[in-house]
Amino acid sequence: MTRENRTKRGPGRSALGAVGGLLAAFAGLALAQLAAAAVRPEAAPLTAVGGAVVDRTPAAVKEWAIRRFGTDDKLVLTLGICVVLAVVAIGVGLLAVRRPAAGTALAAAFGVFGAAAAVSRPEAGGQDALPSLLAGCTAAGVLYLLVRAIPRPRPRPSGAGPPPGALDRRGFGRLAVAALALSAAAGYAGRRLGAFGDAGATASRAGLVLPPPAVPAPPVPAGAELRIPGITRFITPNRDFYRVDTALVVPRVDADGWRLLIHGDGVSRPLDLGLRDLLARPLVEHDATLTCVSNEVGGPYAGNARWLGVRLADLLREAGVRPPSQGGPADQLVARSVDGMTLGTPVEAVMDGREALLAVGMNGEPLPFRHGFPVRMIVPGLYGYVSACKWLRELRLTTFAAYDAYWVRRSWAQQAPVKTQSRIDTPRPFAEPAAGRVAVAGVAWAQHRGIARVEVRVDAGPWHEARLGACDGDDTWRQWVWLWEAAPGGHTLEVRATDRTGAVQTGELTGTLPDGATGRHRVTVRVRG
Numbered sequence: 001m002t003r004e005n006r007t008k009r010g011p012g013r014s015a016l017g018a019v020g021g022l023l024a025a026f027a028g029l030a031l032a033q034l035a036a037a038a039v040r041p042e043a044a045p046l047t048a049v050g051g052a053v054v055d056r057t058p059a060a061v062k063e064w065a066i067r068r069f070g071t072d073d074k075l076v077l078t079l080g081i082c083v084v085l086a087v088v089a090i091g092v093g094l095l096a097v098r099r100p101a102a103g104t105a106l107a108a109a110f111g112v113f114g115a116a117a118a119v120s121r122p123e124a125g126g127q128d129a130l131p132s133l134l135a136g137c138t139a140a141g142v143l144y145l146l147v148r149a150i151p152r153p154r155p156r157p158s159g160a161g162p163p164p165g166a167l168d169r170r171g172f173g174r175l176a177v178a179a180l181a182l183s184a185a186a187g188y189a190g191r192r193l194g195a196f197g198d199a200g201a202t203a204s205r206a207g208l209v210l211p212p213p214a215v216p217a218p219p220v221p222a223g224a225e226l227r228i229p230g231i232t233r234f235i236t237p238n239r240d241f242y243r244v245d246t247a248l249v250v251p252r253v254d255a256d257g258w259r260l261l262i263h264g265d266g267v268s269r270p271l272d273l274g275l276r277d278l279l280a281r282p283l284v285e286h287d288a289t290l291t292c293v294s295n296e297v298g299g300p301y302a303g304n305a306r307w308l309g310v311r312l313a314d315l316l317r318e319a320g321v322r323p324p325s326q327g328g329p330a331d332q333l334v335a336r337s338v339d340g341m342t343l344g345t346p347v348e349a350v351m352d353g354r355e356a357l358l359a360v361g362m363n364g365e366p367l368p369f370r371h372g373f374p375v376r377m378i379v380p381g382l383y384g385y386v387s388a389c390k391w392l393r394e395l396r397l398t399t400f401a402a403y404d405a406y407w408v409r410r411s412w413a414q415q416a417p418v419k420t421q422s423r424i425d426t427p428r429p430f431a432e433p434a435a436g437r438v439a440v441a442g443v444a445w446a447q448h449r450g451i452a453r454v455e456v457r458v459d460a461g462p463w464h465e466a467r468l469g470a471c472d473g474d475d476t477w478r479q480w481v482w483l484w485e486a487a488p489g490g491h492t493l494e495v496r497a498t499d500r501t502g503a504v505q506t507g508e509l510t511g512t513l514p515d516g517a518t519g520r521h522r523v524t525v526r527v528r529g
Contacts, residue, residue, distance in 0.1 A: 012204050013097050013150055016172055020146035021093020022434055025085055025180050028139030029457055030183040032131040039247045042339065043128040045111075045135050048078030048118035050077050055121070059411045063512055066244065066294045066301075074248050089139075096147045100509055103147065104140040111136010120447035122340020122406075155318060159194045172363035196451045201239045203254035205373055208275075208366045213308055214282035223470030226479045228441040230426030233481060234469070235287075236303035236369050244384070246406075251338050251391045255374040260358075264397030265330040268320030275374050278360060279311050286355040286378075288475040289445050291418055293383040294512050298423050306477050307378050308361030313351045315358070321397060323351040330397035332414075334405060335377055335389035341476075343389045344405035345379055346415055347397065354380050354448055355475065358392065380475035383416040383516055420446040420505045422454055422480075422497035424523045431525045435488045438527075440466075441481040446499035450474030453498040456482040456490025458491050466495075476498065488529035494522045 029045060036044035042051065054077070055061070065073045083374040096103020114132030118124055189277070225234045233240075255275045262271040285308050292301035322328035333345045350356045356379040360367060367373040372390030379387035393493045400414050408414050422444035427433050432518060444451045450471065455463040469479035484493075496505040509519035 014094055016150045017093040018090040019145055019215050020135035023176055024139040024143035025089035027142045027179055027183040028186035031138045032135035034186045035131040035134050037190045037193035038485035039127050043118050043131050045114040045132045046081055047248050049114055050081055052117035054246045056491050059513055069245055096143055097286045100147050100442050104144045105145050108140040110135045112267040146175060155364045161243050162414050198252045201252040201254045205366050208255055210361045211279055211283055213285040215284040217285040217287055217306055220472050221470035224472050224482055226469045228439050228481050231479055232425050236305055241303040242301045244294055244371050248340050250370050252369050253326055253338055253374055253391055258374050262319050262395045266321050266328045266397050271319050274359055284311055288378055288380045289447055289477045290384055290388055293385050293416055293516050296519050297519040305363050307357055307359045309357030309359035312356040312358055323348050329401060331401045332398050334396045335392055336394040337389055337391040342405040343386055345387050349397050381418055383418055386416045411514060416515040418447045419516045419518055420497050420499045422495045423521050424493055424495050427455055429523050432528050434528050435486055438484045438486045440484050440493055441479055443477045443479055444497040445477035447475050450500040452498055452500045453476045454480040456495050458493055486527045488527050490526050492522055492524050494520050496520050
């Protein structure tokens with residue numbers, strides 16, 4: 001065989017092997033999607049591997065991802081896994097062209113890897129391994145068939161059929177098209193079955209009518225909304241409320257089958273409640289701002305809403321729980337979600353008189369799925385990772401010494417009261433307002449302590465007191481505005497808040513680990529003359 005023929009043979013077979021690897025991976029994932037519809041959505045290989053990656057990612061890397069990609073971090077992770085899988089699939093396909101047994105064995109091994117990731121996830125059972133194992137077997141089988149369909153080129157006499165060393169790709173092509181079509185059909189069927197499985201949850205939310213509150217919240221004061229162009233709205237619409245969690249697939253819980261168990265140390269009367277049981281109790285309406293501990297100074301991960309729910313302290317007392325200050329043996333309330341996430345909340349904070357709720361409603365409607373339907377926790381004054389468990393299914397009383405919740409095992413602090421923060425919403429960084437009077441405005445929060453004063457300064461000069469919006473309670477943020485006589489040129493605006501205890505927001509800049517960022521928000525602008 002000539003050098004020219006060898007050149008044609010190598011790239012031709014290698015290219016088909018790469019295509020075969022990709023098709024085999026697609027087939028495996030498609031069949032796994034179909035199987036996951038029968039097991040549970042979290043058992044699908046991409047979701048299981050992605051969740052395992054999240055579990056094992058260092059906290060600093062997670063913080064970087066949240067800062068860099070925001071609420072798109074899960075999409076970026078999933079796309080990254082797909083890219084890595086595609087590269088691996090191409091490599092496996094190239095190997096299988098030369099060593100079919102080794103290539104197909106490696107394809108099957110990736111199914112075992114996915115199965116191990118699936119069963120390592122919280123709340124996983126042995127059945128969660130099945131979709132990944134099916135993916136590995138399917139990928140290995142499809143790859144073997146496709147590789148066998150790649151003909152080995154044989155030299156022929158000149159003028160007698162195809163040129164020496166040419167490949168007849170028609171057989172491979174027919175098999176590849178068939179594999180692609182069947183895989184697409186299986187993937188589509190899996191998505192349809194998954195949607196069908198979610199139909200009960202969707203219907204249960206659509207049919208849920210929330211009772212009127214026994215303790216309604218007072219109307220939001222008219223002066224709470226300053227109506228300054230560019231300022232954050234006082235009440236955050238549900239669609240705009242931030243979402244930071246580890247769920248790659250949003251749990252869709254059927255409200256009719258939902259149950260909550262309250263048990264553990266110091267519980268003399270365990271409670272097992274359904275949603276109807278909660279709705280039959282007196283409901284409380286309360287405005288509260290939630291904040292994520294991943295929020296950097298001036299960051300977007302804060303939102304204010306009107307919540308509807310049952311007082312958590314009342315349920316704990318009904319279960320026989322006493323706070324530590326009254327001799328109770330448990331100082332930590334561990335909340336567990338349906339996807340296995342655990343959050344640890346100080347029992348004392350839940351029972352000290354603040355409006356800690358098991359929330360069922362948000363801004364006048366049942367909780368959206370992405371925000372915890374059917375039930376989530378709200379504990380004003382604490383960062384979300386120690387208080388705001390979504391998709392709640394269990395509350396267990398224990399101690400901080402005996403148990404570390406999910407984030408605590410990943411370097412975050414056990415207890416995390418919200419720090420006093422303020423943010424400049426307008427003007428935006430690098431804005432170019434015209435000289436003259438400029439409205440500098442934003443929001444400030446210090447949940448459960450309240451905001452007493454907000455001050456602004458320009459270019460490290462003297463502080464000027466801003467005008468505050470009306471107070472809607474100590475658990476919500478407050479809008480503020482300061483009218484600045486802006487001179488032409490570059491300037492740096494800086495804001496600080498003082499809470500109702502008299503504590504002034506610190507200027508010391510720290511990161512979010514281990515219990516929330518500190519520092520003052522600064523914005524640089526250039527004023528046009």
